[in-house]
Amino acid sequence: MPTMLLVTHGTDGDVLPFVRLGAELRAGGHEVTLITHAHYGPHAGRAGLGFVPIDTAAEFERTLADTPDLLGGLGWQEFYERNGLYGQMELEFAAMAARYRAGETVLVGRHTSALSVLFAAEALGAPAAWVAVAPIQIMAERAALHAYRHLLWEGIAGVRRRLGLAPIEDWDAWFSSAALHLGLWPRWFDRAGTRSPARVRLTGFPLPDEGPDEPLPPAAEEVLSGPVAPVLVTGGTGRMLHGRFYTAAVEGARQAGRPVLLVVRHRDLVPDPLPPGVTWFPRLPFHAVMPRVAAVVHHGGIGTLSRALRAGAPQIILAHGVDRPDNAERLHRHSLATWLPAPRWTPEEVAPLIKSATAQGTRPPDLTQPDGPDADPLATDVMQPGTVRPDGGPGGTVQPDGGQPGGEHSGGTQTGGTQTGGAHEDGVRRAAWLISSLAVAPPDFAPDDDAGLTSPTGNITADTGSEAVALAPAGVAAERKEGATAVEAARRQLGRLSAAQRQAVAERLRGRLSGREA
Amino acid sequence: MTPTQAAVAAMWTELLGVTPASADDDFFALGGQSLAMVQFLARVQENYGVELPIDLLFGGDFTVAEAAAAIDRSRLESADDEEMAALLAELEGMSDEDVLALLAEED
Numbered sequence A: 001m002p003t004m005l006l007v008t009h010g011t012d013g014d015v016l017p018f019v020r021l022g023a024e025l026r027a028g029g030h031e032v033t034l035i036t037h038a039h040y041g042p043h044a045g046r047a048g049l050g051f052v053p054i055d056t057a058a059e060f061e062r063t064l065a066d067t068p069d070l071l072g073g074l075g076w077q078e079f080y081e082r083n084g085l086y087g088q089m090e091l092e093f094a095a096m097a098a099r100y101r102a103g104e105t106v107l108v109g110r111h112t113s114a115l116s117v118l119f120a121a122e123a124l125g126a127p128a129a130w131v132a133v134a135p136i137q138i139m140a141e142r143a144a145l146h147a148y149r150h151l152l153w154e155g156i157a158g159v160r161r162r163l164g165l166a167p168i169e170d171w172d173a174w175f176s177s178a179a180l181h182l183g184l185w186p187r188w189f190d191r192a193g194t195r196s197p198a199r200v201r202l203t204g205f206p207l208p209d210e211g212p213d214e215p216l217p218p219a220a221e222e223v224l225s226g227p228v229a230p231v232l233v234t235g236g237t238g239r240m241l242h243g244r245f246y247t248a249a250v251e252g253a254r255q256a257g258r259p260v261l262l263v264v265r266h267r268d269l270v271p272d273p274l275p276p277g278v279t280w281f282p283r284l285p286f287h288a289v290m291p292r293v294a295a296v297v298h299h300g301g302i303g304t305l306s307r308a309l310r311a312g313a314p315q316i317i318l319a320h321g322v323d324r325p326d327n328a329e330r331l332h333r334h335s336l337a338t339w340l341p342a343p344r345w346t347p348e349e350v351a352p353l354i355k356s357a358t359a360q361g362t363r364p365p366d367l368t369q370p371d372g373p374d375a376d377p378l379a380t381d382v383m384q385p386g387t388v389r390p391d392g393g394p395g396g397t398v399q400p401d402g403g404q405p406g407g408e409h410s411g412g413t414q415t416g417g418t419q420t421g422g423a424h425e426d427g428v429r430r431a432a433w434l435i436s437s438l439a440v441a442p443p444d445f446a447p448d449d450d451a452g453l454t455s456p457t458g459n460i461t462a463d464t465g466s467e468a469v470a471l472a473p474a475g476v477a478a479e480r481k482e483g484a485t486a487v488e489a490a491r492r493q494l495g496r497l498s499a500a501q502r503q504a505v506a507e508r509l510r511g512r513l514s515g516r517e518a
Numbered sequence B: 001m002t003p004t005q006a007a008v009a010a011m012w013t014e015l016l017g018v019t020p021a022s023a024d025d026d027f028f029a030l031g032g033q034s035l036a037m038v039q040f041l042a043r044v045q046e047n048y049g050v051e052l053p054i055d056l057l058f059g060g061d062f063t064v065a066e067a068a069a070a071i072d073r074s075r076l077e078s079a080d081d082e083e084m085a086a087l088l089a090e091l092e093g094m095s096d097e098d099v100l101a102l103l104a105e106e107d
Helices: A012-027 A038-046 A057-071 A076-082 A085-099 A115-124 A135-139 A141-150 A153-162 A171-175 A187-191 A218-224 A245-255 A286-292 A302-311 A324-333 A347-359 A427-440 A467-471 A474-495 A499-517 B003-016 B034-048 B054-058 B064-077 B081-092 B096-106
Strands: A003-007 A031-036 A050-053 A105-110 A128-132 A180-183 A200-202 A231-234 A260-263 A278-281 A295-298 A315-319 A337-341
Touching (some): A003 A115, A012 A031, A012 A038, A012 A105, A012 A128, A050 A085, A115 A128, A135 A324, A141 A171, A180 A427, A218 A260, A218 A278, A218 A286, A245 A260, A245 A295, A245 A347, A295 A302, A315 A324, A315 A347, A324 A337, B034 B054
Parallel strands (some): A003 A105, A180 A200, A315 A337
């Protein structure tokens, strides 16, 4: 039986998709072990996954308590050292090595942070997948690599030495060495901002993972069935928040005249004293709560925003740090949320956004517009054979129920022949299918090498940014060649100029470029 | 501010929620963080077609003026064939005196 070893770090938005992924892989007949924070042991247990904690509950809390300082200027180097993250890498590596079975093991890690998965893949010769949960992780690849290479290299070198691995020589190749790169968001979300490169397979958002039977606390039911629909305020399950987040969100909701359901895992982050009309819960089953609130005011975390999308709840995002402003901006481009950066978190700005969102009903207004996400904004708009979206917008070919005819799945490498469409198909299921394919692939299988070239369907990989190349008529190649010749001639002529002349030319060209902008 | 500086200031205003008061205002002092800088670099790439060096992110301070200069520099380095050809045509027609005069302007 193939064995899947999953490594992730962070809070609910980073870990719950891996719990779901593990459950899907297990349902597909794989043996699965989740290697992550001790806090998520019970989640793994409920999903029937093997579990290896990489820390203790106390250590996890200490690390979380350190994260606000990352927003305030704490260096990554000190963060890694203070929290024993190099030791954690070794522990993760050891857990994978102990469970490894030649030819039957696939390693799956959270993009950027799961270096141990790359190390283990290298040492064991096992295929690896790196899974990103938000687009900024892909956007920040260059920055992350720079940080590893120039700030954290000493710690990394130490880990590799102790694991018996040679020093990294080609950092770029090493950083992109996973056989499969997945992005757990839909294509319309990707296209609403900086697009991911073609090698990243987009799967759609994960569906919420809470058990449908998790009861709603009576106190929450009371607020939800009151005369005025409440606003849900949450900053997610971490602590990496701006110090004013909760007071700004709560004050804005109160000034908008709404009762507040405040969901915060950490008691000390809750405004004290709690203002009237505000009820605090350490957690709530969002799938039951979100469809019933007037709006959700949140931090912009990927898990929270995708749940709110699924529930059709209007979103007001107070976005500060990490992936949040980028996530918020992407939703805003589709009129699915409004957002404010931290300097503008005043009640005067927050309250009107809430009022205007709640005045428009319980669904964001643009859901029905042709260029807005369709009835199911979570539906992945995987390119189907013969269906090209002229506007590049979301939802164009998605059926009203969010599903696609099953037959359309048969040829696409992206969707997989075993999948059936439907409103409840989710990104994690697609991700599981793509990861499973690594378990049966020949040893030298490289899934992205010929994607879009040999696929008869013109699948999604040919579409994320490279369509101009793929669709270029033959004449373009000739033009390009001519262009190259002109550049060579130009370079030869420039080579004959003195340094001072080149400087003058450069300044003139710069002047011309600036003039054109004006 | 130069046109590039004004464009940088506008991008920072959008990303950070505060408008830089001068070209000497620093990205990090205005509340920017590393991933906001990543967003900024991505926008520069979209708007100008140039990839700024990533060590800008780790330099510690980064002003509007420095950002604009980095953009201008990168654009220059990646000037396309058409720009290059126009520039060269211009150079061909220049006398030594013109070139000297041009250099004098730079001082």
